Structures are given as structure tokens and as C-alpha cells.
Amino acid sequence: MDLNKKDITKVLETITAPGEGKSLVESGAVKNIVTFDKEVVVDVTISNPTLQAKKKIEIEIMKAIHSQIDQKIDVKVNVTAIVPTKEVKLKENSIPGIKNIIAIASGKGGVGKSTITANMAVSLQKMGFKVGILDADVYGPSIHLMFDVPNAKPLSVEIDGRSKMKPIESYGVKILSLGFFTNANQAVIWRGAIASKALNQMIFDAHWGELDFLLIDLPPGTGDIHLSIVQAVAITGVVIVSTPQAIALADAKKGVAMFKQEDINVPVLGIVENMSYFTPAELPNNKYYIFGKDGAKNLAKDIETAFLGEVPLVQSIREAGDIGHPVALQDNTPLENAFSEIAKNALTQLVKRNNDLPPTEVVRITTMSGCSTK
Numbered sequence: 362m363d364l365n366k367k368d369i370t371k372v373l374e375t376i377t378a379p380g381e382g383k384s385l386v387e388s389g390a391v392k393n394i395v396t397f398d399k400e401v402v403v404d405v406t407i408s409n410p411t412l413q414a415k416k417k418i419e420i421e422i423m424k425a426i427h428s429q430i431d432q433k434i435d436v437k438v439n440v441t442a443i444v445p446t447k448e449v450k451l452k453e454n455s456i457p458g459i460k461n462i463i464a465i466a467s468g469k470g471g472v473g474k475s476t477i478t479a480n481m482a483v484s485l486q487k488m489g490f491k492v493g494i495l496d497a498d499v500y501g502p503s504i505h506l507m508f509d510v511p512n513a514k515p516l517s518v519e520i521d522g523r524s525k526m527k528p529i530e531s532y533g534v535k536i537l538s539l540g541f542f543t544n545a546n547q548a549v550i551w552r553g554a555i556a557s558k559a560l561n562q563m564i565f566d567a568h569w570g571e572l573d574f575l576l577i578d579l580p581p582g583t584g585d586i587h588l589s590i591v592q593a594v595a596i597t598g599v600v601i602v603s604t605p606q607a608i609a610l611a612d613a614k615k616g617v618a619m620f621k622q623e624d625i626n627v628p629v630l631g632i633v634e635n636m637s638y639f640t641p642a643e644l645p646n647n648k649y650y651i652f653g654k655d656g657a658k659n660l661a662k663d664i665e666t667a668f669l670g671e672v673p674l675v676q677s678i679r680e681a682g683d684i685g686h687p688v689a690l691q692d693n694t695p696l697e698n699a700f701s702e703i704a705k706n707a708l709t710q711l712v713k714r715n716n717d718l719p720p721t722e723v724v725r726i727t728t729m730s731g732c733s734t735k
């Protein structure tokens with residue numbers, strides 16, 4: 362029996378592309394099919410970069426060809442992951458060299474927004490991406506502490522005849538934090554216009570170089586700084602962090618509503634649930650749902666956004682943050698895996714967002730009573 366491309370295409374039409382709801386053929390995932398005698402080579406691309414996802418699709422294709430055509434066919438599948446390096450054309454206020462800007466927000470304070478930002482950055486860096494963090498948390502910048510560079514002072518470098526601020530690099534992640542410019546012992550005076558100006562400088566007068574991702578650690582709540590940032594840069598998407606506690610969820614909902622507001626219109630990539638349950642070190646199989654169970658998961662369902670994953674309340678996460686060595690730096694531990702799963706899920710949502718939606722526009726305030734992008 363001679364194989365032909367048409368038969369193989371028909372088989373591939375019966376397989377759904379991961380996370381797409383369309384067939385591999387319809388979604389454009391099939392890049393090439395070569396048939397020769399009893400051999401077939403299929404090249405496909407998927408958005409999930411994990412080995413697991415690649416293996417899964419490879420096996421699915423093999424099984425389908427064997428069961429629908431012939432067991433004896435020698436099937437070779439080449440799976441490539443499309444990483445979101447496709448530059449989203451930011452209409453204006455883009456930062457040259459930065460491909461995706463992801464804001465990390467929470468409604469309530471202290472829910473672990475900075476912890477999630479730091480660990481997501483490390484996970485993405487470990488996957489081979491170029492990552493930067495802008496710590497815009499005016500009320501309590503902590504990224505410089507979590508990356509063990511508490512006293513670093515960014516230097517100025519000359520780029521094309523202009524003086525630029527050079528981010529501090531730690532664990533392969535480039536960092537600019539309001540914490541570099543404030544004294545930890547003084548009350549935070551970065552407020553309103555001063556904070557906005559400092560942020561603008563850290564965004565536009567910094568030499569970030571080439572970055573796949575710039576993560577912005579926002580202050581908690583839905584205040585002026587958020588507005589300053591959406592006016593300053595076009596944010597590709599926002600990740601919301603919440604604990605499962607009702608009061609945190611209510612605030613997270615407000616945060617989501619702000620980003621989804623027609624005039625602001627920043628796509629929400631999904632929700633991360635932090636402090637999902639407590640597991641004591643001496644009882645590693647026990648889970649205590651201190652703040653309630655599945656709250657953020659249910660919220661994600663309610664507001665039709667993706668659930669990106671959960672992180673337990675574990676003493677070592679707090680300790681790692683305090684000593685400036687994020688847990689995601691560990692190798693093959695459950696916590697490292699939890700954070701890398703969250704990073705991968707966020708990536709999948711980002712690829713989807715970049716494929717399906719137009720570039721985000723910056724927000725312009727036109728009247729005192731509201732905002733407008735026009």
C-alpha cells in the first residue's frame with residue numbers, strides 16, 4: 362500500500378491541537394508531511410514547550426495513523442514548540458527589544474504577588490528565556506531582597522550617546538526595583554507623581570537590552586500606579602494572584618474588573634492561587650485548607666479566565682524569599698515543579714493571546730471622569 366499525504370492529513374484532522382479546540386490541521390499546527398513507501402514524517406508545532414506535551418502529541422499522532430491506516434507504518438513525528446518570541450507590535454510606548462510585558466497584580470496586599478513574580482521569572486529564565494523584572498510596588502518593593510541584591514545601585518551606561526540605567530542582574534534575571542532608590546528604614550515617600558516619574562525612568566531610561574519577558578510587580582489594589590503604568594506602556598497581559606480566602610478573592614475580582622474595563626482593556630492571562638493549603642514539613646502528605654479550598658480556581662471559572670496553578674503555603678517559600686534565593690532555583694522539587702507549571706501555563710495563555718488578540722494600546726486619560734484609549 363502506498364501512503365499519500367491526503368490520507369495522513371485526514372487522520373491529523375481527527376486530532377485536536379492542545380488548548381485550541383481545533384484539529385491539528387485546522388489550527389495550522391501541521392507544518393509538513395512527507396510520505397515515502399511505508400514511512401511518514403510529520404512536522405508539527407505546539408504552544409506548550411514541555412517535554413510531556415511534546416511526547417503526548419507525538420504518541421497521539423502515531424496511534425491515530427496506526428489505528429486508522431496501518432499498524433506497520435513507520436511514523437516519525439517532529440514536534441517543535443512555538444515560544445512566544447513573536448514580537449507583539451506595540452502600537453506606541455513600546456520599549457525596543459522587549460517582546461512581552463506581563464504585569465503581576467493582586468487586589469489584596471500580602472497575598473504573595475512578589476513571591477509569584479520572582480519565582481515565575483526564575484522558571485522562565487530556566488526555560489531559556491531572557492527575563493527582566495520591574496518592581497513597581499511603591500508601598501513595599503521587595504524584589505531586590507528576594508534576589509539577594511538589597512544594596513545594589515544600578516549604574517549608568519552610555520547607549521547611543523544617551524545615559525541609561527543598567528538593571529542589576531541576579532540569577533540571570535535583570536532587575537530594576539524602586540527598592541534600589543528608597544531607604545528601607547525610611548517611610549516610603551514614592552507617591553503619586555514622584556512614583557510615576559521614577560517608574561517612567563525605570564521603563565524608558567533603562568537599558569533592558571533584549572528581553573522575551575518583562576514582568577512588572579504592581580502594588581496591591583487598583584490605584585494611581587496601575588493607571589500610570591497602563592498609560593506608560595502597552596501591557597501584553599496581566600496575571601492575577603490571590604489566596605483562596607473570600608476577602609482576597611473579592612479584591613482580585615476588582616483587579617480583574619479594572620484590567621478588563623473597556624477603557625483599559627489589558628488581557629487577563631489567568632489567575633494563580635497562592636497559599637492554597639498548608640503542608641507541615643513533618644506531615645508532607647497532609648493538606649490543610651487554611652484560607653478555604655479552590656477559591657481562586659472557582660473565581661477563574663466564574664470570570665472565564667484561565668487557572669494557572671496553585672502554590673501551597675510552605676515555610677521554605679517564605680525562608681527562600683527572606684534569604685534571597687527563590688525556591689524555583691531548586692531542581693526537581695515539588696515547589697520548583699509548581700512554579701514551572703505556572704510559568705508554562707502562563708506561556709500557553711500568552712501565545713493564545715498574541716495569536717488571537719490585537720496589540721494592547723496604552724490608555725489615555727481624556728476626562729476627569731474616565732479614561733479613554735482614543
Ligand SMILES: Nc1ncnc2c1ncn2[C@@H]1O[C@H](COP(=O)(O)OP(=O)(O)OP(=O)(O)O)[C@@H](O)[C@H]1O
Binds near residue numbers: 470471636
Ligand atoms: N506560598 C507561600 N508560602 C509561604 N510563605 C509565602 C508564600 N507566598 C508568600 N509568602 C510570604 O508571605 C509574605 C508576603 O509575600 P509577598 O511579599 O510575595 O506578597 P505581596 O502580595 O507581594 O505583598 P505586598 O502586598 O506587600 O506587595 C512574604 O514574607 C513571603 O515570603
